[in-house]
Amino acid sequence: MEISSPALVEGPQPLPAQPGRPPGTASRDQPYHVLTTGCPPYPGVARHARWGLPVYRGRRLPPALADFAAPRHSWELLVQDILNGVPPASARERKQPELRDYQRPRVEKMRAAFSVGAPGFLLADPTGSGKTPMAITTVSALPVQLVLVVTKLSVVPAWRAAIDYFGTGPQRWVVINPEQMWRLFEHPWHPLASLPVDEAAAIAAQSGRCRVDFGVVITDESHILADPMSIRSRLHARIMDPPEGERPWWLRLSATPFTAPHETQYVADLIAHVTGAEEPGDVDRGAYLDWLRECGFELNTDTGGRWHHDDNAHDVERVKELLYDSAVGASSSPQELGLPDQARELRPVELSADDRRKYAQAWHEFRQTVGLATTDADALHGDGRQAALRRVQRASFLKTAQVAAVVADLVADGYQVCVPTWFLETVRALVEHISWELKSRELPHKVMGITGEDVGLRERKRQNFQLGRSKVVVFNALEGINLHAGERNVDGKGADATSTPRATVVADVLTGGKRTLQAEGRASRDGQHALAVYLYVPGTTEEAWLARMLRSAANTQALARTSADARALTELADQLDAHAGTTPQVPV
Structure with a gap:
């Protein structure tokens, strides 16, 4: 206030x-x-x-x-x-905490990139590999004074605790979430603090000046910068290009950095450094794609103008050559790091004839809203996108009882279950249905619902799930929440999370490859992967939609992992498409 x-x-x-x-x-x-x-x-x-x-x-x-x-x-x-x-401060006189065997070479590579004058580094190792301790350990040995960490609000406390543990250098650290970045800026004509937040952020992104000079900027979940026109991307750009002084060294962390080459614009400085090309600067998407072609990309697209990894093996190899095999980045598959593969299951659910008609009608209205030619909700923008997805939400409500039954089955099989959703109302509906289903089966029926509304209670609810007081958590924060088994010191008093295996039930409609993989990753950490179960109603538009979502996730995996990781997702999409081709749509 x-x-x-x-x-x-x-x-x-x-x-x-x-x-x-x-x-x-x-x-x-x-x-x-x-x-x-x-x-x-x-x-x-x-x-x-x-x-x-x-x-x-x-x-x-x-x-x-x-x-x-x-x-x-x-x-x-x-x-x-x-x-x-x-x-x-002066350097802390204590021993550097031990890292895993595969983490030490990563730290050495990042420090080498800094020492040779590379503009930054992209660390794209998979979820659960420990990118946070690797980043902090790297920066602790660099000759810089002030470090900025931009991360999700819910992960800010975890970063601060990790800095206390892994940070052994003399640096001062500032950990902030993207929505608060504008506070780092001042403006000669506008007192930003007296303006509404959205207006202050827009002015800072347009013509603000960062109040201090950072030596290193770490962007956690750096795929949030895929849209170069977003406020957060433009604020980053202003910090990274100060009118005076040296440019900060930029460390970007993401297990899901890109779904297509046009999203690499936030690492254009790294590509330019490796190829010797001039940086493209602030250009629109078309001009950036032209720049990528000059850097050796082919960018083949289908008749709808979409890029797919299976038609662009050259582009996939070019990304790896420029960003992972060079001195400015690194990425490995879970197998290469000695981590287990992600297990996934497709589970169709059956609706009553009446609910099935309502379900199909909701999807029909959605398709009318977005246009028959539209095949990806990520192509929608603003209010139209929100209204369209609301129609899909109506469809999701109709299968909450079936979702609750699957969740209860998993609890009975000995799992703790995580249920990511899209909308706030869906969280509430699922909490109610799952609680009733568990109670009816005489299973532990305390269900946690975590949303952006309950910031003050969110951590307490998360701890309740992690400590086993609740067997199920339903949430709509698809990033920045850790629900993995065995988490150390969950409550800050020495208690560790349960070792009970986790399962993630994806039952709501999600869009985009990065969002899907981030939802999977909430319960995958420290060398463990939670079983991911995808629920859908067969013979409906949702089945085809899920297939497209999985293909988008395959693109993301192809550009950060291996062809085998991408193939696992593509095969699931092929199964859905094959079934959809033999199952007629329900008339509406």
């Missing part, structure tokens, strides 16, 4: 490079306490004119404000250190 008290002090203080307090910073008796933005009005709290953050000035922070103190490794804590003239 906005704090209307008079601002305290003006004055940009640069991050001090040497011990000592620069002129104009706080005295020892009156240090600044920078607070999180949710701080309520309180005597002595004011919004700082320069930094746009609520601050309290005094020797000690009042107990009433303790919950709003700057968290460790946060933007607020960095600003507090700058205002108080706190000098950079």
